[in-house]
Amino acid sequence: MKTERIVWIIILVIAGAFLLYRASTGQLGRVYVEGTLNDFVVDYSDPDNPGGTVGKHDARVLTVDEASEEGVAIPEVGQPNRYQWWSYKEQSAKEFWQETGVIAVEPESGADPDAANSAAGEGAESAAGTGAASTPAAAAVPQMEYKLSIGRTAGLWAAALFTLAIFSFLYRDNPFYKTAESIVVGVSAAYWMVVGFWTVIIPNLVGRLLPAMVKGWSMPGIEPDFEWTYLFPLILGIMLLMRLSPKGSWISRWPLAFIIGTTAGFRMITFIHADFLSQIRNGIKPLYVPQYTDAGQVAASATFWASLENVLLLIGVLSCLVYFFFSIEHKGIVGKTAKLGIWFLMVTFGAAFGYTVMGRIALLAIRLEFLFDDWLWLIDPKDLHTLTSAATGGG
Amino acid sequence: MFEFLKNLDRRWVFLLMMLSVAIPIIVIDWLGLSLPEKPSELARNVFDEIDQLNEGDKVLLSFDFDPASEGELGPMATSFVHHCAEKKLKMYFMALWPVGPQMIDDSIDRVIDQYYDDLVYGEDFVNLGFKSGGEGVIKVIVTNLRELYTTDDKGTAIDDIPMMEGVRNIRQMDLIVNVSAGSAGTKEWVQYAATPFPDDIRIVGGCTGVQAPLLYPYIPEQLPGLLGAIKGAAEYEKLVNDAYEPDPDNPRPVFTEGLRRMGPQLVAHLLIILLIVVANIIYFVERAKGGER
Numbered sequence: 001m002k003t004e005r006i007v008w009i010i011i012l013v014i015a016g017a018f019l020l021y022r023a024s025t026g027q028l029g030r031v032y033v034e035g036t037l038n039d040f041v042v043d044y045s046d047p048d049n050p051g052g053t054v055g056k057h058d059a060r061v062l063t064v065d066e067a068s069e070e071g072v073a074i075p076e077v078g079q080p081n082r083y084q085w086w087s088y089k090e091q092s093a094k095e096f097w098q099e100t101g102v103i104a105v106e107p108e109s110g111a112d113p114d115a116a117n118s119a120a121g122e123g124a125e126s127a128a129g130t131g132a133a134s135t136p137a138a139a140a141v142p143q144m145e146y147k148l149s150i151g152r153t154a155g156l157w158a159a160a161l162f163t164l165a166i167f168s169f170l171y172r173d174n175p176f177y178k179t180a181e182s183i184v185v186g187v188s189a190a191y192w193m194v195v196g197f198w199t200v201i202i203p204n205l206v207g208r209l210l211p212a213m214v215k216g217w218s219m220p221g222i223e224p225d226f227e228w229t230y231l232f233p234l235i236l237g238i239m240l241l242m243r244l245s246p247k248g249s250w251i252s253r254w255p256l257a258f259i260i261g262t263t264a265g266f267r268m269i270t271f272i273h274a275d276f277l278s279q280i281r282n283g284i285k286p287l288y289v290p291q292y293t294d295a296g297q298v299a300a301s302a303t304f305w306a307s308l309e310n311v312l313l314l315i316g317v318l319s320c321l322v323y324f325f326f327s328i329e330h331k332g333i334v335g336k337t338a339k340l341g342i343w344f345l346m347v348t349f350g351a352a353f354g355y356t357v358m359g360r361i362a363l364l365a366i367r368l369e370f371l372f373d374d375w376l377w378l379i380d381p382k383d384l385h386t387l388t389s390a391a392t393g394g395g
Numbered sequence: 396m397f398e399f400l401k402n403l404d405r406r407w408v409f410l411l412m413m414l415s416v417a418i419p420i421i422v423i424d425w426l427g428l429s430l431p432e433k434p435s436e437l438a439r440n441v442f443d444e445i446d447q448l449n450e451g452d453k454v455l456l457s458f459d460f461d462p463a464s465e466g467e468l469g470p471m472a473t474s475f476v477h478h479c480a481e482k483k484l485k486m487y488f489m490a491l492w493p494v495g496p497q498m499i500d501d502s503i504d505r506v507i508d509q510y511y512d513d514l515v516y517g518e519d520f521v522n523l524g525f526k527s528g529g530e531g532v533i534k535v536i537v538t539n540l541r542e543l544y545t546t547d548d549k550g551t552a553i554d555d556i557p558m559m560e561g562v563r564n565i566r567q568m569d570l571i572v573n574v575s576a577g578s579a580g581t582k583e584w585v586q587y588a589a590t591p592f593p594d595d596i597r598i599v600g601g602c603t604g605v606q607a608p609l610l611y612p613y614i615p616e617q618l619p620g621l622l623g624a625i626k627g628a629a630e631y632e633k634l635v636n637d638a639y640e641p642d643p644d645n646p647r648p649v650f651t652e653g654l655r656r657m658g659p660q661l662v663a664h665l666l667i668i669l670l671i672v673v674a675n676i677i678y679f680v681e682r683a684k685g686g687e688r
Contacts, residue, residue: 170409195493200527203545221552222545266534274590274617282616352608355624359467359604361663362625364416365656366466372420379424381655382648 022376027385029160029375031152032096033088037143041067041074042081057216086145090152092384099146160375163367205230205237283317285310316344401677408670415666419658430657438630440620441599442478444570446638450483452569453562457584458502460576461494464603470653471601471628472498472574474635476506477650479572481639485558486520487568489544491532491579496524496548505649517556524548529579533587537596540564566595573600581610585617593617601627625660628653 022028043060046052067074075082097103165180207214207222208230215222236255243252287310291302322334323341330338372378380386423429434442448454456475460468479486488499499522507514514520526532526543535542540562546552553559565571571588575581581600589598597619602610604624614621622631632653636646 171406192493195525196527199493199525204526204543207545219546219550221550221555223552223554266530270530270586270590274586278590278617279612282612348608352605355604355607357604357664357667358624358626358660359464361412361416361660362467362604362656363464364412364466364663365420365625365659366469368413368417368420368659369466369656372417372424379421381424381651 027377029153029156029377030093031149031156032091032093033147033149033152034091034095034099035086035088035145035147037145038083038085038087039064039143040083041072042083043067043072044081045072088149090149091146092382094384094386096146096148156374160371163371167367205234209234283313285313287311287314315340320344397677397680400673401681411666411670412663415662416659419662420655423655423658428658429651429654430661432629432633432654432657434630434634435627437614437621437623438627438634440615441601441622441627441631442620442634442638444597444599444620445475445478445482445484445572448482448484448569452482452484453487453567454479454484455487455489455565455568455571456499457489457491457571457573457575458495458498459491459580460498460574460603461492462498464576465498466656467603467625467628468574468576468601469498469501470625470656471622471631472502473505473649473652474628474632475572475574475601476502477510478635478639480507480511480514481635483519484569487523487558487562488521489523490525491529491583492576493525493527496522499548509649510647517551518558521556521558522548530583530587533579533583536565537588537592538564538566566592568596571596571598573598575600575602575606577603577606581606581618581621582613585610585613589617601631625653625656629657 019028041062041064043062044053044056046054062070062072064074077084091099094103162180162183165176168174169177202214203219203222207219208227211222211226236258239251240255241252242248245251287307289303289306289310291299291306293299319337319341321341323330323338323345328334369379369381373381377385445454456479458472460472476486488503490496490499503520503522507520523544524547528535528543532543536544541553544553547556561567565588571584573581573584575584581598581602584598584600588596598617599620600610600618601622602624607621607623607627610618610621622628632646632650636650637643640646640650
């Protein structure tokens with residue numbers, strides 16, 4: 001057996017043993033959620049006509065508490081016009097342990113610690129046997145539950161394993177990397193398409209051409225009027241899709257020409273304004289920049305450095321421009337100035353490289369933080385999942 | 396040793412880089428260390444632009460990034476929201492990137508839901524969501540926001556959102572804050588919003604390290620302040636924490652993400668410098684020996 005293979009087997013065995021150990025202690029990648037029960041009643045009664053009813057667009061949606069206050073009839077759970085569902089929000093492991101009484105509630109400053117811990121004990125009692133804490137449906141208090149989220153935990157593990165799969169490319173290309181890469185590409189493409197459909201095509205195109213249909217079908221919030229001018233983008237869009245037709249693909253060139261033409265015009269004006277003219281204006285700076293002390297005297301040192309900044313800017317701009325000016329041979333004074341321009345460019349490239357390195361390290365740091373914090377629970381910078389003996393309150 | 400270094404397998408460099416980032420992350424967390432940070436003028440300018448606004452002023456926050464650059468830009472996005480929430484500014488969130496709304500939701504969840512639950516959605520902050528079109532979106536909303544934004548990210552009609560009353564275009568915003576990972580991003584905001592309307596629109600931004608050198612030419616006339624990569628985020632965090640955290644010496648962990656990540660940066664940069672020096676020594680020794688250049 002090759003040495004390399006033995007080394008990898010040892011590494012994988014150690015990593016596996018570590019994961020098993022962490023899993024056995026319960027100190028490893030789990031996601032907990034706090035669930036809130038949403039309980040609504042749809043009221044079809046007509047407020048202006050006692051005994052009458054209104055259509056579905058004019059019906060009122062009330063919480064059970066609101067319905068109770070207004071005297072609206074509340075159907076039984078499971079009956080028509082009564083809608084219940086749970087919405088879940090992620091909570092930290094520490095919050096979960098506090099809610100279920102595993103650890104004592106940390107009292108807020110000024111609060112009575114005994115009262116807080118007694119509340120935690122009550123939570124523990126209601127959670128006993130189920131792993132979830134529920135409060136009874138009181139008049140104004142929504143029902144809550146706290147539990148381990150299997151789906152989100154699986155998502156966390158998938159994220160961690162995909163991160164490792166992508167990292168594995170640093171060793172060499174392999175099937176894990178290929179799988180992760182393909183999934184990223186596929187998911188991204190589908191995500192872009194779905195988001196584009198629901199945020200642009202439906203509200204901004206279909207919503208303008210068939211507002212009543214969109215309002216009744218998918219976006220009750222929108223109130224646009226019919227705008228016939230949006231027929232043009234619709235037609236252009238359909239023409240663009242003709243690219244998929246073997247015989248009619250030439251039709252797609254017309255909208256494409258429209259896109260290229262408008263974008264080119266659009267950008268030309270912008271670049272002339274924002275990058276060409278504005279940069280010329282920004283480059284015109286005084287070479288002497290006096291800086292004053294509080295007493296109104298010229299501060300020699302500060303003035304020197306402020307002036308040097310502008311002088312360097314001027315020299316840098318001129319020398320770089322000379323370097324890119326190829327109508328005159330780069331000899332003599334022109335050649336030396338061009339060479340100076342190269343130095344300025346090299347410094348710029350070096351700065352850009354440094355910034356790029358910094359960015360890439362930051363990206364590596366966040367992935368490692370994710371693995372160590374969210375997945376392995378090795379670190380806890382936000383104090384979300386460390387179960388210390390000092391924090392336990394008898395649970 | 397010389398031969399080993401000369402023919403060093405690049406995977407050793409990867410491993411060293413991994414360790415140089417991983418070990419400081421663990422050590423900093425276990426020992427509770429943090430590195431001192433001295434804010435630069437650019438970070439201070441960003442801070443001042445937001446800090447000089449008054450309670451109730453309108454700020455448009457465009458989060459034009461995705462999870463791929465969350466490590467660099469997440470901390471500054473968090474700090475921007477932290478700063479705006481402390482100043483009680485009206486926050487209008489939007490995104491030019493499809494995953495931007497999720498980044499907005501993350502920031503709202505991390506900052507507003509956790510620490511500023513007195514802020515009310517629709518009255519103090521609103522998530523307008525994503526619209527495709529990049530610079531085209533900016534071009535439209537500088538004159539007519541409602542042309543593109545008929546609902547917020549949740550599907551609520553714009554007219555039903557109290558803080559949208561009277562808002563016709565983004566020139567009515569007192570400041571635009573952009574967090575950008577590429578195109579469309581800060582460059583496009585400068586080109587299509589700040590430059591054509593210098594009297595109406597002021598922009599500050601935060602960007603990735605790759606973008607930062609490309610944006611420096613716009614400073615300060617077209618872009619008064621810029622946070623470059625994680626370093627800029629850490630400097631800005633320091634300024635906001637010093638000014639607004641209840642205990643500036645011990646800020647809440649969610650507001651120190653950038654500062655924490657400067658430790659791995661330091662060690663990793665030292666490693667890179669070391670590798671560059673070693674590689675150059677090998678190069679010059681080889682050249683002195685008359686070897687292959």
